[in-house]
Amino acid sequence: MNFRASEAIFTRAQRVLPGGVNSPVRAFRAVGGIPPFIVKGKGSRIWDLDGNEFIDFVGSWGPLILGHSYPPVLEAVQKAMQNGLSFGAPTAMEVDVAELLVDMVPNIEMVRMVNSGTEAVMSALRVARGVTGRDKVIKFEGCYHGHSDAMLVAAGSGALTQGEPNSAGVTRGAAGDTLTAQFNDLASVEALLDANREQVAAVIVEPVAANMGVVPPEKGFLEGLRRLCDAHGCLLIFDEVITGFRLARGGAQEYFGVRADLVTFGKIIGGGMPVGAYAGPRCIMEKVAPTGPIYQAGTLSGNPVAMAAGYKQLEILQANPGYYRDVERKAQAMAHSLRDSAKKHGVPMTVNQCGALLCPYFTDEPVRTFADTQKSDLNQFKQYFHGMLERGMYLAPSQFEATFINVSHTEEDILAVCAAADAVLATL
């Protein structure tokens, strides 16, 4: 396999785009090498500029749960396009999408569409602050909620009361109201809530942490968050940008049976187009402008072409509950096979899997916290990644991202990825 055409354009790209990309992880910095420049996708396959074919386990980082170029979604987009790309005025499709979401997702009555997951989270946090009149929010180390200022924080020295920026350009002020707790550790949340009584507007969590690999919530963790939020009068926000419509039609609330006060969506909700949304009960959502005092707006929000793509994909998911058993079964099969191969070849490995998400970590120890994820041998991951790429398996180019199993993956695709992994693990 060669990447000569990708390499040539990557050289050009690095002159005009920081790192040659428009989102950092695409640059392959964590694994080294040349990122293949993609020209086309169909079903579970993608092709790059050099004509290499891959089975894709990224799916645009989650959105493409039905696979690439899914004909009904493409047709819906083409049909919508014929009438124009944007009006900045209400369209009926926005109402259709909102009604479908209210139907699919538990505990929500109203929705506001935005253009990305980042925007959904940023807006939901403002709503939580607006309705509670409190400033602080609690997030979890290793959970990613997009790149808004308040979410780019690390636990600071005075971590019980104040976070520190973890990106240049984020002010102390913006980071200072964000507190950082430990995933799967209720005591760490309780300590923050106790130290900041009546100051915390919301606890925001990825119900399955899927931006530090894949770390499922332990039994009682999400239930415990619900209880703590109720006891302290703050809102529980599920960031379902990955888990929404992926774990189940109703996302993590349905999958785990735990209610959130606000949910944020992105990725799958747009079917591959740039869409995000936040949603909740009427009593909260009515506080958003123009009915309430919390301002939030968007020139392209509810864009008709994006809505058409999202609606069609969601409608198909709504009509096919069996898809969720199917993707979970395929993910379980892959996880089992990886564990067997690792054992056979004496490679230390822990494979976490939840629904259609999985992640192999190169460590013997169980991975249930952010600290555990950091024990993975990143050199082994690099070798695994490049070995898989060479064998036509396109995985996320970082240890700390999920492997996404989609409806489009065939039984043969799963057998192929398992066989490739077995061959690669034999060389480690």
Ligand SMILES: *Cc1c(COP(=O)(O)O)cnc(C)c1O
């Ligand atoms: C991807 C992601 C975001 C950010 O969404 P963008 O559309 O990239 O802005 C937020 N939260 C979670 C959980 C994500 O995985």
